[in-house]
Amino acid sequence: MVSQPMKQGSLLFNTPKPEATSQAKAAGFNKVVVSHFYDNLRDIYEKFEIPQCDVWNGDETNVPTVMQPPDVIATKNFKQVSQTVSAERGAERGVNVMMLVFVNAIGSSTPPVFVFPRKKQNPDLIKGGPTGCLGLVHESGWMTAENFLLSLQHFHGIVKSTKEKPVLLTLDNHSSHIDYNVVKFAKDNGIILLTFPPQCSHALQPLDVSVFGPFKSALKKSHNQWLQDHPGQRISIKEVAHLCRVPYMEKVIPGNITPGFQKTGIYPFNRDVIPDTRYAPASVTDQPEIEQHATSDNVTEPRMTQDVISHPDGVFELEETREEVQISGDPATPTITLTDIRPLPKVSQTTPKARRSQKQVSRLGRTRILTNTPEINVIAEHHQRQSEKIEKSRRRLQPASEKINNKKGKQKIIIDMETTSNEDYSVKKKVNVTSTKAQSKKKVSLKQQNDSVSNDGDELIETPVISGEIRTRTGRLVKPSIYRSL
Template sequence: MAKRVRKTDEEIQDAVEAVINQNLSIRSVAKETGISKSLLADFVKKHINSPEGNFQYLRNISNRKTLTKDQEELLVSYLRTTSKMCHGLTTMQTRELAYQFAVANKIVTPPEWNKNNKAGIHWLHGFMNRHKELSLRQPESTSLSRTSSFNKTNTTTFFSNLEKSYKKHNFAPNMIWNLDETGCMTVTKPPKVIAVRGTKQVGQIASAERGTLTTVLFFISASGGTNPPVFIFPRVYFKENMLKGAPIGTKGMANPSGWMTEEIFVESLKHFVNHVQPTVDKKALIIMDNHATHVNLQVVDFARKNHIIILTLPPHCSHRMQPLDVAVYGPFKSRYKQAMNNWLTGNPGKPVTIYEVAEFVNPAFSESFTIGNICKSFEKTGIYPFNSNIFTDDDFLPSSITDRPDPSSLINDNSSLPSILQSKVDLTQSDNILDQPSTSSDLNSPSTSGIVNKNITKEGREELGIVSPEMVRPFPTAPPRKKNKTCGRKKGKCSVITDTPEKDELMKAEVDRKRGKKRDVKNKKKFKNGEKTMH
């Protein structure tokens, strides 16, 4: 049996006009065009009985929908925004929102919706099928520190410092470097394997329940080049056989914890200088995070003596602004796992130790640290080629939950804020994202603003009386931060730590730290002698 081809609305309209304007029979036109005789007769009847110019040739070929197309577009826009804010909705929350949205707009809902106070599962399946841009995804855990710290203020500070360094020193691409450590464990998550369909549990061999950490420090340049890595093994003393199978030129060191220390980092910089060889006329720029082992007086003194400029990233922003994290470490970790799995299957019954780590790193290093991956990582972060506008307002949406507008920016210019923050500052400019202003000054109270659909104007929605999803379920907004009076570790910042003002701050911090240590030693002696100290 031949498959029937569905006719378009234009073809049906032409057939109806042929019957009415050319006085042809419905049977003959239906036979000639291949349209169903009953369907054509129905449209001809509707055309005759309808006022002139008001009839549209649109077929009702789908099941009755609870929400209209425009209303579903509002839901899609809301779900898209919340997912970018790292507060995406689950399937159950989406069904509850759809029901509340329908009730708020006085839409007649099926009895099943009213009974369960949420939309049906069949509606959700149909909704997802109608909007292919949405899909059910497994999100990656993102800490609150990362979401709040990656904001426009921090990125603007970083790019301002970077631009000043470029203008002052005129770095060549092969002298712009990024370095960072990553952990290589002796136990990793196994890769996917082929197994029998329907098997309840599929296992894959691993050397132990918990692995041992070996830290590896990598270097990449904006020209696509690399330096041999530095390994820090969890041992008291380093032995050459720990680097068996490592990339040529690799440097090995040891620390009982397997972590980076200030002394080891200075030795790593010496390893870097031996390969890059910066000079007075050809200085090197290193971009790195502001971990305590990286930002200290020893590192600054060595860098200044060896013509190295060090620029630190904003705290908790390396997942978006550090080239190694953006486009290199992902492929590296994947290939590292594959290399370990290949070794385990080829050496049955033999556990993985730290003496095999370098052997796994070597093929993963050569396959993932390619010129294409490295150059793309610098491009995606806007470091080289320099692009201070690489991040859009959508990228800053997660930070809009906890951000507070800068008073000076509210007076001078609102265009630099993310769109959601703009709407909180100037509600008259909120046509792109927010609908109506909040009537409450309390940040914890529900907001009355909603998402604007691009296809529906503000006036049109006011005419129709549409309640937006964001009126029903406001976007998350954190309350004002509480001032913490307790003393803790000084928060890092984005800066050129090799500049004189930053060095002076480090020197002052070092003096205070030593003074505090002397005071502690003195107090301990007094306690031992039975003396009482006054605080």
């Protein structure tokens, strides 16, 4: 939407289209949290003296089979314009494919990694894709810890980092990035992992700032051109890598990558690169001001305000401050500000805010240097707890037959046998199910309640029993009917 200037008095206004900002992002992206990220980044630069070519950023983006069509030229006043796509986004959103990209501060990039929603590998999925790209599969098509470990190994094979010559890799707090096996591999191979604070990647991640936008615009044109060259056909996941080749070569270039590192202040290091106006949405969590009106001209009166103090761990507290307000006594020079026209929204909280427990605070996402020893220990403990939960769930869902074999000591199972005919006789067989050592000492015993010869003269044969099967000499089958354990 084009901004239109509007003049009111001596002030000049315009009407731009605002960017949609969620409440979580408004509260999470604040100056205190961002400053903590820059503190970690400064500590890494001072400790390791990492050059520009070894400062990397990695992030995923989706490349679905259905993209919004690009802008077209139409006749003036012609409001309804249609453009063919593979499917309607409302009903059929197409198939989502994940693409992982690594770029560094000098503008270089590694071949991308694609994650396809499949169970088995298929070389045709990356046919015609960017040179050297890697194709992985998962049922959901999303990045997992196992696939990210393979991607990190692919990244390490290109950068050749070591503990003596480490590289810095910045990424978000996705669960696949902070897996124990991933962090351990990075630690052993000289890859320093620094995570962004939650809800801050739109301003701190170079790929989101200056690379993925131009790439998606070029990808829309690539999809549109393919549909024009193949009328009546639909784009499948086998064409995704091929359609990404040209946009990747044209847009993932130094002209787009390097400005992203500069605008975020990652390289060159500049912690003041983000203006204070970018933190304005965080003001919705401020408390309303309590002011007292002046009784005379040019009187300085105290004003009580409650400010929200943001901590790096994501905990917000209220703090009362006193500040001096200069009240102008000249009514001839009125001033109008934007907040007078439309005040900023404020959170109304009448009851004291409950403090989070230490366990709840530790679960909150935050900026972390994952390869530091204290962080590795925390991740290792979490990995151990998750492994124990999985093992307990596996034992609970274990079949009953496996539970019997795994138990120690002796158990008896009585199998009641009945004939298929109407003849009035039955056979009971007692089987001793013991541990491996006990089985070598005990033998399977067969006891009959009645005589070995039935009423019609059929004699039972004590042959090797297969699945509890017993037959008479005349061929009648005796089958198991009831299984119960003692």
